[in-house]
Amino acid sequence: MAAPQISEIDLQKKELRRQMAERRNAASRDMEAALLHRLHNVIEAQSASVIAAVWPLPGEIDLRPLCFQLLKAGRRIGFPETPPKGHPLLFREWKESVPMCEGRFGTSYPDGPEVIPDLVLVPFLAFDRTGYRLGYGGGYYDRTLAKLKIPAIGYGFSIQEMEALPAGPYDIPLSVIVTEKETIKTGFHNSKG
C-alpha cells in the first residue's frame, strides 16, 4: 500500500504546533480575561444571530464565560461536533442546561439540534497578520469555512503571532484576529458569491 502523502508544509506545521502549544500554555489568566473582553466587544458590534464557539480542549482559552454573556444578550450559540477527518464541522445548539456528549479527539459537543452559524470563532495555535492560522491539523475549519462562507474571527494570545505562516492551497484566511492586545482586520471577507 502507498504511504500517505505528507507535504513539506504539513511537516513545518507539525513542529510549529508543538512550540506554539507551549507558548499558549504559558499565558496568564489576566491575558485570557483581557482577550475575552476584547472579543466580546468585537462580537457585540456585529449583527450575527448564531455564533459558533468551541468547548475548550485542555490548555485552550475557555470561551464559556463569553458564551454565557452572549446567550443572555439574546444571541444563539453553536459548538462543533467533530466528524471523521475530511469532513466539515457540524454545529449543535448550546444552552446552559444542555448535556454534553463526548466526541472525537477529546472534544465535547452539545446534545442539541443542528444550527447553521453566521459567525464563527476560530481557535488557533499560531496566526500571522494576513489571517493565516495554524490549528490542530485536522483541516476542519478550512473545510467548514469553504462550505459556510461566513466571517471567521480568530482568537488567541499576541505571543502566538508569527511573521508568516506556511499557507497551503486550502487555507482560508481569518477576517479578524483578536488578541489580548489588539484587534487585527485582515481585509479578507469569506462571503458568498
Ligand SMILES: Nc1nc2c(c(=O)[nH]1)N(C=O)[C@@H](CNc1ccc(C(=O)N[C@@H](CCC(=O)O)C(=O)O)cc1)CN2
Ligand atoms: N476546543 C476545540 N474544539 C475543536 C477544535 C479545536 O481546535 N478546539 N477543532 C479544530 O479544528 C476541531 C477538532 N479538531 C481537532 C483536530 C485534530 C486533533 C488531533 O489530531 N489531535 C491529536 C493531537 C494533536 C497534537 O497535539 O498535535 C490527537 O488527539 O492525537 C484534535 C482536534 C473541532 N473542535
Ligand SMILES: Nc1ncnc2c1ncn2[C@@H]1O[C@H](COP(=O)(O)OP(=O)(O)OP(=O)(O)O)[C@@H](O)[C@H]1O
Ligand atoms: N477544503 C479542503 N479540501 C481538501 N483538503 C483540505 C481542505 N482543507 C484542508 N485540507 C487538508 O487538511 C490537512 C490539514 O489542514 P491544516 O494543516 O490547514 O489544518 P488546521 O487548520 O491546522 O486544522 P483545524 O482547522 O482542524 O484546526 C492538510 O493536509 C490540508 O491540505
